[in-house]
Amino acid sequence: TLTTSTSAKTLKIGLLPADGIGREVIPAAQRVLESLSSGPKFEFVHLDAGFEHFQKTGTALPQETIDHLKNECNGALFGAVSSPSHKVAGYSSPIVALRKHLDLYANVRPVSSVKSASTPNQKELDMLIIRENTECLYIKSERQEVDPKTGLKVAWADRKISEYASKRVGAMAFNMALTRESLRQQKPESERFWKHKPRVTIVHKSNVLSVTDGLWRETVRGVKEQNAEKYAGVDMEEQLVDSMVYRMFREPEAFDVVVAPNLYGDIISDGAAALVGSLGVVPSANVGDNFVMGEPVHGSAPDIAGKNIANPVAAIRSAALLLEHLGYTKEALQVYGAVDKVLSEATILTPDLGGKSTTSEVTEAVLKNL
Amino acid sequence: TLTTSTSAKTLKIGLLPADGIGREVIPAAQRVLESLSSGPKFEFVHLDAGFEHFQKTGTALPQETIDHLKNECNGALFGAVSSPSHKVAGYSSPIVALRKHLDLYANVRPVSSVKSASTPNQKELDMLIIRENTECLYIKSERQEVDPKTGLKVAWADRKISEYASKRVGAMAFNMALTRESLRQQKPESERFWKHKPRVTIVHKSNVLSVTDGLWRETVRGVKEQNAEKYAGVDMEEQLVDSMVYRMFREPEAFDVVVAPNLYGDIISDGAAALVGSLGVVPSANVGDNFVMGEPVHGSAPDIAGKNIANPVAAIRSAALLLEHLGYTKEALQVYGAVDKVLSEATILTPDLGGKSTTSEVTEAVLKNL
Ligand SMILES: CC(C)[C@H](C(=O)O)[C@@H](O)C(=O)O
Ligand SMILES: CC(C)[C@H](C(=O)O)[C@@H](O)C(=O)O
Numbered sequence A, B: 001t002l003t004t005s006t007s008a009k010t011l012k013i014g015l016l017p018a019d020g021i022g023r024e025v026i027p028a029a030q031r032v033l034e035s036l037s038s039g040p041k042f043e044f045v046h047l048d049a050g051f052e053h054f055q056k057t058g059t060a061l062p063q064e065t066i067d068h069l070k071n072e073c074n075g076a077l078f079g080a081v082s083s084p085s086h087k088v089a090g091y092s093s094p095i096v097a098l099r100k101h102l103d104l105y106a107n108v109r110p111v112s113s114v115k116s117a118s119t120p121n122q123k124e125l126d127m128l129i130i131r132e133n134t135e136c137l138y139i140k141s142e143r144q145e146v147d148p149k150t151g152l153k154v155a156w157a158d159r160k161i162s163e164y165a166s167k168r169v170g171a172m173a174f175n176m177a178l179t180r181e182s183l184r185q186q187k188p189e190s191e192r193f194w195k196h197k198p199r200v201t202i203v204h205k206s207n208v209l210s211v212t213d214g215l216w217r218e219t220v221r222g223v224k225e226q227n228a229e230k231y232a233g234v235d236m237e238e239q240l241v242d243s244m245v246y247r248m249f250r251e252p253e254a255f256d257v258v259v260a261p262n263l264y265g266d267i268i269s270d271g272a273a274a275l276v277g278s279l280g281v282v283p284s285a286n287v288g289d290n291f292v293m294g295e296p297v298h299g300s301a302p303d304i305a306g307k308n309i310a311n312p313v314a315a316i317r318s319a320a321l322l323l324e325h326l327g328y329t330k331e332a333l334q335v336y337g338a339v340d341k342v343l344s345e346a347t348i349l350t351p352d353l354g355g356k357s358t359t360s361e362v363t364e365a366v367l368k369n370l
Helices: A022-034 A051-057 A063-072 A094-101 A163-185 A212-225 A241-250 A262-275 A313-325 A329-345 A359-368 B022-034 B051-057 B063-072 B094-101 B163-185 B212-225 B241-250 B262-275 B313-325 B329-345 B359-369
Strands: A010-018 A041-046 A075-080 A106-112 A126-132 A142-146 A153-162 A199-204 A235-240 A257-260 A285-287 A292-294 B010-018 B041-046 B075-080 B106-112 B126-132 B142-146 B153-162 B199-204 B235-240 B257-260 B285-287 B292-294
Touching (some): A022 A313, A022 A359, A106 A262, A106 A313, A153 A163, A153 B163, A163 A212, A235 A241, A241 A257, A241 A262, A241 B262, A313 A359, B010 B022, B010 B051, B022 B075, B022 B359, B063 B094, B153 B163, B153 B212, B163 B199, B199 B212, B199 B262, B235 B241, B241 B257, B257 B262, B292 B313
Parallel strands (some): A126 A257, A199 A235, A199 A257, B010 B075
Antiparallel strands (some): A106 A285, A153 B153, A285 A292
């Protein structure tokens, strides 16, 4: 629920840059928040997490970090985490754990075209992907056995889909569809990309997973059916996850809000990021009822870390998403507007977008346009 | 193992057009097989399967069909199956069941650019996706409970990854990488799309699924490591499934052979199909040690069924794949060549590729070029 708060409340924000370029883009996002002329005051708390922290201390996510976030913070910004491709004893991704610990049940990922970007795709898009963030295969309930007959290994993972989790993330999707529509209505018609009724596309694979994805599909559909009046203005459609990837590539302009179980959402949002030219511009917010954590969709990018050339846009937009979901819509729009200006002028861009500017220069440019 | 058979053996091929456009494209593929001037003789057996058959008889896959295929056929061609988006009591996809019954453990999906196709993608590609075809979430081991505390439903699915299945499909990937290379070597260098060492890309998500995808990853890597000499000429790399979709959209030219667990393979192959302009040109073969079943990747397309405008290319190429995997490489290349000629001339194309020709006209054009 997005309302514009007018009180100059102080927000305590945990900063978890974690690994690699997280350490460059989170400070950039922090500077943008600090430079806002209206809205809340900020108090920042620096917190440890990540693979490098694990290598130093044996813990990827210290209990202290969790406690701070839970007991003292209104929100957080997470950078990026390195994950070794091979199994490292005792290591488990802190971002997945944080989503669970803080019950951040929806991962909200807006993806929209960057006109200046060189991309293999020639079509424009402006979609909001809402990914269920707590269950599916991400519950990490796995085990391995040895087949006594053959001596060969067999591994199992549990995929969980609950009515409870599907319903709340479904409600988020329909609510966000209405919110997007009301923000669109505030723009002149010529500037609106989406010209249809708001639309929620439910992604599933219930032709194979009739029980789990069947429950997902029915529950999300139920959100609209049981609130027929409230959501009368929102169209509902469905796509099998394989067809979704196909259609997203061929007609990305056909999607407004897309809601998906955890793993499908993970895959789809990377696909959508490719369509706009760079993961470096795609933000996300991990949203719960009492906490929001902004997180750029990109990874820790060890190959470019420490060079001051990482694109800070995804992190800055994640800070704006954080504001938006904490109720500061006006300030969020200010940040989005400043970023959009820099991207559309296309003179100050990092290398991922074909430019030659640094992380600091792009950040400065955004600050100037605030 | 692809060897060129010289004996004019008779192959008994089961035809399962199933639903929708399957009934138009399978006869097209049959005509192409019948028109080959060399290679095996064919005997075709018409077999029932599909959603429409289920609606008439209560069975989507009659035992008789399975028995015929198992006991009398050398291979089969499957059309496409309609799946209702909602659960229909007693109905379950016959294609998934056939893969299991016949132990067709690899789904081989070559995807390559169609120069004439209008696609939002500007990059060329020529990759072979090998999808594990028997396990992962496709084992359909699911159940639903009611949480006694909340009265809400919770559903569970099992994901199975075995060393046995991972190893045989991994071996298929490395072998196909060598086969592709040897076919490339027979072409003049200027006509070879892939100019690097043969490459196998292993898709996984072991940063989250460390046990199941960990086992998958290690086992497929092990295929190369344990046959170091045999596969010395093949490079091996890995991609997380989300990054895979990202990279595939941005640099599809970077992939040669891609091997993936069942669900990831399903999603990736639809994505790759989008990149070449139409699902209507992408074939597959379900390959086991003793049986091969060709199957176009597209669905039953009820919207265009019965209009004689479905693209027969995917089915015709699937027939060629069938030949290839039954050992008739020369005849397979003949069919591929005829199809490629029609596509590159680009005067006789179905509507999915921007043309105005019919299924029959495209089929005739292929026959003329055989
Ligand atoms: C790092 C990884 C565990 C994570 C995920 O799969 O959720 C990432 O891919 C993301 O999308 O945030
Ligand atoms: C129809 C469906 C069960 C099938 C699958 O998911 O395997 C299809 O999408 C495919 O790719 O062959």
